[in-house]
Amino acid sequence: MPVVPFDTMPDDARVWVFGARAPLDEVDAPRLLTAVDRYLASWKAHGAALTCAREFRDEHFLAVAVDERASGASGCSVDGLFRALQDVEEGIGTTLLAGGLAFFRDAGGFVHGVTRAEFEQMGALGDVDGATPVFDTTVTTAGDFRARFERPARESWHADLLPGQARR
Numbered sequence: 001m002p003v004v005p006f007d008t009m010p011d012d013a014r015v016w017v018f019g020a021r022a023p024l025d026e027v028d029a030p031r032l033l034t035a036v037d038r039y040l041a042s043w044k045a046h047g048a049a050l051t052c053a054r055e056f057r058d059e060h061f062l063a064v065a066v067d068e069r070a071s072g073a074s075g076c077s078v079d080g081l082f083r084a085l086q087d088v089e090e091g092i093g094t095t096l097l098a099g100g101l102a103f104f105r106d107a108g109g110f111v112h113g114v115t116r117a118e119f120e121q122m123g124a125l126g127d128v129d130g131a132t133p134v135f136d137t138t139v140t141t142a143g144d145f146r147a148r149f150e151r152p153a154r155e156s157w158h159a160d161l162l163p164g165q166a167r168r
Contacts, residue, residue: 003040006055006065011143013053013065016078018085018096019103019137021113023059028092036062039084058111060103061135062096063149065142102158103135104128105150111135116161123162130154130162 024032036054043050043066051067064081085096102119105111114122122128134153139145153159 002051003037004051004053006053006063006142009053009065009067009142010069011141011146012069013067013142015063015065015140015142015145016081017137017139017145017149018062018064019101019113019135020060020062020092020094020096021098021101022094023111024056024092024094025059028094029056029059031091032056032062032088032096035084035088036064039081040064043081058105058135060111060113061137061149063145065145101137102161103137104153104158105133105135119158120161128153128162130159132158134158 033054033056040052040054043052053065055061055063055065057063062085082097089095089097100116101113102116103111103113104119119128130153132153133150134156135150136148136156136158138157139149148156153162
């Protein structure tokens with residue numbers, strides 16, 4: 001199956017979102033996308049080609065989607081994707097697989113990736129609050145990625161790290 005445009009994936013397509021702590025520049029972003037595209041073009045599960053897509057946005061986020069209606073991604077095939085990302089990490093000078101980061105957009109529109117403890121401290125200092133746009137890398141479907149990936153902190157798990165914010 002071909003790699004298809006991300007916006008053609010059905011809402012129930014399975015999604016993995018990877019966030020780079022440091023933004024990827026005009027040299028490193030193409031390196032990442034070339035490696036990902038190479039992997040996706042041959043991605044199979046139990047011998048069956050997968051219908052898949054990828055999207056890169058805001059210099060930080062790679063979303064990979066699989067339409068599991070015809071054939072689902074197996075554990076081994078997902079492991080292969082993670083290995084492909086590990087292989088490219090050294091060449092781009094940042095990690096996509098570290099996890100544990102909170103991503104937010106500042107007042108100037110720039111995206112930042114910080115540890116959860118750093119985000120919590122920023123909240124205590126008033127540098128971020130419930131209205132701060134955040135990115136939820138835990139979304140698992142294309143529909144959720146489209147609808148809930150970027151939203152105010154008060155509407156995300158990020159609210160748990162902010163003083164006086166109750167998750168809504």
